[in-house]
Amino acid sequence: MPVDLELAPKQKRPPGEPCCDPVVYPDIERAEAERMAKVAKALGDPIRMQLVDVLRKHAGKVCVCELVPLFDLSQPTVSHHLKKLREAGIVGSERKGLWAYYYVTPEALEEVSGWLNR
Amino acid sequence: MPVDLELAPKQKRPPGEPCCDPVVYPDIERAEAERMAKVAKALGDPIRMQLVDVLRKHAGKVCVCELVPLFDLSQPTVSHHLKKLREAGIVGSERKGLWAYYYVTPEALEEVSGWLNR
DNA sequence: CGTATCCATTGACAAACATCAGTTCAATCG
DNA sequence: CGATTGAACTGATGTTTGTCAATGGATACG
Numbered sequence: 328m329p330v331d332l333e334l335a336p337k338q339k340r341p342p343g344e345p346c347c348d349p350v351v352y353p354d355i356e357r358a359e360a361e362r363m364a365k366v367a368k369a370l371g372d373p374i375r376m377q378l379v380d381v382l383r384k385h386a387g388k389v390c391v392c393e394l395v396p397l398f399d400l401s402q403p404t405v406s407h408h409l410k411k412l413r414e415a416g417i418v419g420s421e422r423k424g425l426w427a428y429y430y431v432t433p434e435a436l437e438e439v440s441g442w443l444n445r
Numbered sequence: 446m447p448v449d450l451e452l453a454p455k456q457k458r459p460p461g462e463p464c465c466d467p468v469v470y471p472d473i474e475r476a477e478a479e480r481m482a483k484v485a486k487a488l489g490d491p492i493r494m495q496l497v498d499v500l501r502k503h504a505g506k507v508c509v510c511e512l513v514p515l516f517d518l519s520q521p522t523v524s525h526h527l528k529k530l531r532e533a534g535i536v537g538s539e540r541k542g543l544w545a546y547y548y549v550t551p552e553a554l555e556e557v558s559g560w561l562n563r
Numbered sequence: 564c565g566t567a568t569c570c571a572t573t574g575a576c577a578a579a580c581a582t583c584a585g586t587t588c589a590a591t592c593g
Numbered sequence: 594c595g596a597t598t599g600a601a602c603t604g605a606t607g608t609t610t611g612t613c614a615a616t617g618g619a620t621a622c623g
Contacts, residue, residue: 352495360495365489367486368489368490370485371483371487372610372611376481380478390569402570403613404611406571424569443554443557490581509600510600518583521600521601521603522581524602525582527601540590540600542590542599543590545600565623567620567622571619572617573616574613574614584604586603590598590599
């Protein structure tokens with residue numbers, strides 16, 4: 328997992344010879360990066376950031392009809408952002424009659440959090 | 446900062462009346478979300494995720510010429526990703542003669558980390 | 564039944580993005 | 594100086610994204 332780069336001071340190499348030996352990235356590292364990048368990408372929009380923030384503050388489930396008026400956006404656009412968060416595994420949803428309730432599922436965020444705290 | 450949403454059980458509202466009172470988002474919250482979204486967006490690509498990961502593992506500074514062969518990408522593309530990370534304030538760089546060295550500047554990541562640990 | 568409400572989906576469009584080939588620029592070496 | 598090297602920038606191209614207007618599907622109410 329650690330890529331063990333050579334960090335020797337650089338010196339100009341003879342012509343033709345490559346600068347450094349290619350280092351192979353273990354696939355496990357790659358898969359982890361892809362999972363976390365997917366989560367980070369979903370958080371990479373201020374609206375979605377605030378959506379997650381609100382959902383996190385309310386430990387329970389929040390109705391979409393309460394989320395929409397928080398933003399100066401159309402309802403379909405908010406719905407679109409919630410879908411992105413769902414696809415990234417950051418939130419889950421549940422329908423009850425006419426209403427849909429969203430809530431945070433912490434696992435996805437925890438992997439990123441764990442990496443950052445490393 | 447807490448948005449203090451009404452979470453009363455939903456009931457169908459009389460026609461014309463809005464579902465819920467609009468809640469005003471404090472600007473402070475908004476600005477924070479924008480800063481963190483910018484950082485998250487920069488991390489939202491597997492290549493950049495791995496770049497940051499490598500730079501973090503090597504507490505010191507890493508030469509671009511060592512980063513490029515880690516990925517199956519052209520040098521300009523890696524340079525482009527590094528620029529994104531620079532613009533997000535996640536990494537800094539320093540030139541020494543022909544070579545450029547990159548390193549993580551922890552502040553940006555720390556804000557996100559702090560939010561996640563909240 | 565018909566109608567109103569909540570929410571998701573579709574289609575469209577401009578903006579942003581990831582990538583590469585080609586180029587530029589600065590620094591080094593001979 | 595002239596040639597070479599590391600790294601950034603430019604232009605082009607195909608893809609993804611954020612947004613809205615319009616629509617659709619389901620549920621509830623009268």
